[in-house]
Amino acid sequence: MYQYNNFDHAFVRARSAEFREQVARRLAGELTEDEFKPLRLMNGLYLQLHAYMLRVAIPYGTLSSRQMRKLAEIARRWDRGYGHFTTRQNIQYNWPKLEDVPDILDSLAEVEMHAIQTSGNCIRNVTADQFAGAAADEIEDSRIWAEIMRQWSTLHPEFSFLPRKFKIAITGAETDRAAVKFHDIGLRMRRNAEGAVGFEVIVGGGQGRTPIVGETIREFLPKEHLLSYLEAILRTYNLLGRRDNLYKARIKILLAQTGVEEFTRLVEEEWERIRDGALTLTDAEIRRIERHFAPPALKPAKPDAGFAAAKLEHRDFARWCRTNLFPHKVPGHVLVTVSLKPAGGIPGDATAEQMDAIADLAERYSLGDIRVAHEQNLVLPHVREADLFELWTLLKGDGLAEGNIGLITDIIACPGLDYCNLANARAIPVAQALSRRFADSELANEIGPLTLNISGCINACGHHHVGNIGILGVDKKGEEFYQITLGGSAGDDAAVGSIVGPAVPFERVTETVERIIETYRSVRETGEPFVATVRRTGLTPFKEALYADRQA
Known part of the structure; x- marks a missing residue:
């Protein structure tokens, strides 16, 4: 996964220090709630029905076991002992006290996390296929491109105050597991006739008051032009998107009003102006990011006899295997989805103890790698078949062995x-x-x-x-x-x-x-x-x- 450099560390800590001062001014009565609102929203802090809610970014749904333990610590120390994983692959804390939020942000910074751009009219957390980098049906690891977009979009000066919030999703597999057609921009990795990998660009999807399936405006975009094309889309939207009506401010409304052909023409026209400029992705820059997502050194293995025998002997285990496993690109390994949907439970909620347990299991069985699925479940992406029965047994002890992925109770x-x-x-x-x-x-x-x-x-x-x-x-x-x-x-x-x-x-x-x-x-x-x-x-x-x- 991506590791912060010196700039990243300094930037996140400076942002946390800035917000600490803003909170102090609010608590001292120097800022009214109306004055404080845009400041807190820029740091992922909402005022909900009963208390503040802090939304923490989990870029493209990827977590380390160390980060998961930090999320558990925050839940235990500053909330009510649990967190809520969301459809944006983030986590929310529903009960933090305002005076504690700066300490929470400092604590997050210790493990390279923050709450920036989880709210407001900006480019939100980029979401991705939760199986990225491991799935057998993958064209390419979409997390590489999600990270490139994260670095480009974070505090982008031109797009910090868009007409409305803006959401991007990407999938690198033949099957869409990121709901890309229901995002402001959806990206699907494709191979063209020559075998080169690029992107299908889908624009104008969304839900809310006006649910719309997105439209493809470019069938194939070469990799090096990803950021310049996104910039052209955002510039077109920023210029023409409505700011006079909250309910008509999303890009889907603009696309419906202009028509897909005219909108595409405007984007392509803007793109021609900037396509070969500073936003062109060089091979060196792509390789720089790719190094953070190098595939783990997993050894291929033949089908495990013990795994097959355990399924025959334990009916509940066999049922769990049918629903919660997905094929891995390395033989002898699988992706395991851990359901956060027990009978009578709250979808997406995990206790601090369960988060700690997942962190432990990730280190023991999945190279410390954890993913958050937009369906509000967690994923251990690199598990050996030979370890599955042992893993399932431990998950049962933590209340995390529900075998219901893709079924009616996976709500x-x-x-x-x-x-x-x-x-x-x-x-x-x-x-x-x-x-x-x-x-x-x-x-x-x-x-x-x-x-x-x-x-x-x-x-x-x-x-x-x-x-x-x-x-x-x-x-x-x-x-x-x-x-x-x-x-x-x-x-x-x-x-x-x-x-x-x-x-x-x-x-x-x-x-x-x-x-x-x-x-x-x-x-x-x-x-x-x-x-x-x-x-x-x-x-x-x-x-x-x-x-x-x-x-x-």
């Missing part, structure tokens, strides 16, 4: 009204109730691959638009209701879900999802996943099942 959910002052309804209790209802692993496996996402408001921090089943909390005269959508997807078949009918009250959400699942099981074809069934049949059978009693 994505925002904090909702339990924490967020923007929310209309709770998301956490809905997720807990649904995970309990479908906790039977036999049932979850029989249902098969299915994404279920929950947001407490239209801002869509729980990505409900792209869930195969999406649940959106809405306020109806002071009561919590939930709108259900079907057919969404964040992957290669990217789509926004369709509303299946009137919103239902809190107490009927679990029943409603049960009926949806029952209907799917009754109308699906052999081996057909949920989202494929919805697209084949349309919403009609689901509406009939949900609202037959009302019509009667």
Whole structure:
């Protein structure tokens, strides 16, 4: 992973010292909350429903075991003993005291971490495929390019006050695991006809009030032009993006207004002006970053007989292996996704003890390497097959051996009204109730691959638009209701879900999802996943099942 140089260390510490002074002025009453707000937001500090919330950046979702231990220490010392991993591959602390935040930032700086650009109208944390650098289906390690973009975008003087927040995602695999079509800019690594590797550039995706699937504006961009092309996109947006209306300020609205052809023309025109300038990436610069991401020296191994025997002997272990493992590029190794979604748990939450346990296990079994997935789980990317049963046994002892990745209980959910002052309804209790209802692993496996996402408001921090089943909390005269959508997807078949009918009250959400699942099981074809069934049949059978009693 990337290691800070002297400049990086000095920069992060100076920023922390600057914020310490700003906090002192706020506590002394020298700054009003309105004056303090833009200063705290530039350092990832929000004021939520009950307390401050600090969002810490985890660039492209990559952590060392040392950094994970630091996150555990912060949770234990300055919060309430846990942290919340987010869909932006960051971590949030929901209960820090304002006077402690400068100490937290200093502590983060000790392990090369910070909270810069996790808020505000700037380029946010660049997200990436959580399996980058290890997956068997990878074209190239996307973290290299995510780091290049991080260095380019951090405190970029031209893009520090954009019309609205700006999110970039990149995937280096044939399969999109980074939801690139739902970002302001999405990048997919591609090979052209000559075998050269470059980028497909997708612009204008997003969720929130106006969910839109991004449009490809360039099929193939050579590597050396990555930053100049991004600069051209950002300049076009910065110049033409609306600043008079918060809800129409994102680049997706600009793209819809100008049309993809005209927007592409404007970007290409700007790019021609700057493409061969200072932003051109030289081979030396690319190699400099690549050295930080050199592949680990793993020895290929034949299939492990003990691993195969353990699966035959231990049914729960075999089930966990079916859902939580992914092929590694080095034979005899796998990527292990550690679920943060136990039955009745809060999606994405991990206690300080669990974070310490993951750090220990990463050092023992995964070269100290940990990833955060945008689905709010953790990944150990370099585990030997021969160590899997031992690892699983230890994970069980830490409450981290749930075998549900990609199944109905692998729920994505925002904090909702339990924490967020923007929310209309709770998301956490809905997720807990649904995970309990479908906790039977036999049932979850029989249902098969299915994404279920929950947001407490239209801002869509729980990505409900792209869930195969999406649940959106809405306020109806002071009561919590939930709108259900079907057919969404964040992957290669990217789509926004369709509303299946009137919103239902809190107490009927679990029943409603049960009926949806029952209907799917009754109308699906052999081996057909949920989202494929919805697209084949349309919403009609689901509406009939949900609202037959009302019509009667």
